[in-house]
Amino acid sequence: MGGFEHILIIGGGVGGALAHDLALRGYRVTLVEKGELLSGTTGRHHGLLHSGARYVLHDPEAARECWQENQILRRIAPQAIEPNGGLFVALDERDQSFYGRFVDRCRSIGIPAQPLSGAQAIRMEPALNPTLQGAVLVPDAGMDAWRLPMHFFATARANGAEIRNFTEVTALRMTGRTVAGVDVLDHRTQGIASIGADLVVNAAGPWSGRVAAMAGVRIPLQLGPGVMVSVRGRLTQRVINRLQPAGEGDILVPQRGLSILGTTAWLADDPDAVAVPPDHVQRLFELGRTLVPEVGRLKPLAVWSACRPLLRSQAAADPYRISRSFDCFDHAPRDGVEGLITLIGGKATTLRAMAEKAADLVDRKTGRSIACRTRETMLLPYRCFWRRA
Template sequence: MLETTVVVIGGGATGMGTLRDLSMRGVPAILLEQGGIAHGTSSRFHGLLHSGCRYVVNDPESAHECIEENMILRRIGKGCVEVTEGFFVLTPKDDPNFVEPWLKGCDAAGIKVKEITPAEALKLEPNLAPDIQRVFRVPDSCVDGFRLVLHNRMSAERYGGRAYLYHKVEEIKQRNGAVCGVTARDLMTGELMEIACRVVVNAAGSWSGEVAAMAGLEAAITPDRGTLIVFNHRFTSRVINRLHPSSDGDIFVPHGSVTILGTTSMPTDRPDDTTPTYPEVTRLLEIGEPLFPQVHEYRILRAFAGTRPLYTPGGASGRKASRNFNVVDHAADGLDGMVSIFGGKLTTYRLMAERVTDDVCRRLKVTTPCRTAEEPLIEAPDPAVLARAAKLFPVRALNLMADRLGDDLTKTLQIAEVAAVASKNTKNTHITDFGGGNPLLCECEMVCLAEVECVARDPSTHSLTDIRLRTRLGMGTCQGTFCSLRSVASLVEHGIPLEFAPADSMCRFLQERWKGLRPVLWGQQAREMEFSRSVYAGILNLDGAMHEQNN
């Protein structure tokens, strides 16, 4: 039996942020997550770091929180944020009467907005529709949700926090009206883990209603499903928003080398309802056309979906539900030591974690103040370490790799250096082998073997998908068609086993990637998909294995 003071349930941004805050204040804590890193909502959104402008008219409190947290995250999470700015654009299909109340809302929330002419906007973003009416510059930015969760975990672990992935909570134990522990099952081994604790924090996002019910409590959580489209190239350098009341398909977000269009809003009764559909994709394209007239001609990389954990105590749903968050102490419901955090947005995750940690610390009589807004998630890499890495990794991807790896940069470099020494006298170096023994496995995202090997050796890594979420392996143009085979073969060669057999690991990875392609299979996309399928189903004789995975 393990013992700790606080158990946090849910390993998304809010849960990991809470683990970090508790650990920095000296409170012993363990986090339990049923999936891998950023398993739920924190990895299934458009990557927008909100300025708050989207909410200034109907949800001013959320707008104020967004702009404050936007500026904080730019400071503490530099490796996770790309500062792009954004445009709010009035098209001929939007109501011009909405502009004035929107501007007043921005001013009241403290959000700096500057109007520019359509001609100026078109010089900066030439792919925009030529008939746009008005354009306003706003402090929107982009954030990598996978990396944000990972870096919060790294920070928490530096202060003694412990995170267990693939551990699903099965029971919240109670004694005399108070929480006394939890039981979780290791989904990889089937073994049960008993943890004694004084407080349980329910930060399970769209699953938080189910966690509350496990403790005999009720929570007004409505999972709200949103579908998004990933385009193959970055046709805008800024976040582009429609200037109208929040609606479907009104935001384009540049993200690395791609652009994401989102999102829809549809209530669902399943927090894991994450399969996009063809009608949703075609509808998003139609809605996006007033901003980018050529949007139907852009190559689509994939579609994906996620669920928002909307807190709906008044019965509101969808766009009418507030994006604000609530901390609920369930002592008032008869269960002492149970605290839930509901609602909110990824942009405000740190504030949400601070508020729920404040509540826990008051209960525990801990007076250490919160420091999460001041201390960086990850320290800037040592220039000397980067200079060593430049000899073994592609230089133009060096900063990307350092941002991805965070605390694991030195460890990865050591793996590459050992491999370089071992292969010094061999002549079988690949054309993309940097420094010897460190071939480039994924050209789309510039991921080398040493990085894959470092992540694969982490005890919480069980699959190629786990590696993907930390390295972006397979998230580029080929969607894993080539790098999946290279990665599995390299791991086998280096004696690093995954949870499943090599062929099974590859099939599972490809099926997860191809799930996002099925709703967009037309034209050239369909032809490319058939080519990819033939590579694995025909040449490698994996047709039966892939069919089994598909079913």
């Protein structure tokens, strides 16, 4: 098969980092985003660059992906990362029962995991609950949720990608069973236009089910929203997680002079109707203060929700247990629709790996074989996005 030259990507979030990989491989790339770039889930997450440790107990594939990408992103986008480390803290007997397995699994994946006594952990982070029984130091880090993907967009644009915000795809242009481009609405001018493309990549995150439906296909997408709360003050220097399989209210991420408490998770159907259930804020404070007692004396500074575009699995109905891994579908063999790929799932931490997987699929469809170069290509500073070419 040949002739695929112009690749159109729908979605300016984590999935849109594909523009960088494809531009490096020499494709002509257009990315369209219906709102501001990163206005979906990506601009609103905790900003935790996962080491993978959060997933070692129940989602080893996601743990491996996160650890690999954590190391790569530190190299290619150091300006977006605060390499402050993270502590997993065991507060009670139940947490302690996971301790040995947690350290073993981290080490089997290659994640450095340094066991600490409760007293050592308190010396490192005096605000932690003084009753804690033990902790493990891992290479979690803080990331700037917005700047990290902007580094990818800046580099993609410098390499020729066209990135158009406020441009919503309203329909896929079909020629028989082939997607031949998109119809778009420009929200700034109210103008409508068509953009032809040899291949369309659906990277619309929580809205990717709607985009797939425009071609009459269904994808295994499960929406899993969550609530986060920020409080004034940097309560800890490191990222804090509770030492247990990932669950409710067990993360605290310092971001500059603030601390972010996260998160809850539930299942939803409509990405445009994700409100903040009032009791979630109270639960985050209750659980947050078991990690860091001072949380109990603070008031919320900001409260918000974001919607995870999860890869639905038959095995897990619990939103905490649905894998945080990702996949990429070619709708030609799967659904008989040519010219359309969907990329879903993953984490902000794994944006580069998601792009590599999708770009490899684009290569297979074009009959090309171009080596991925994003592992070693330093990204431009995010500010370059607004610089004249």
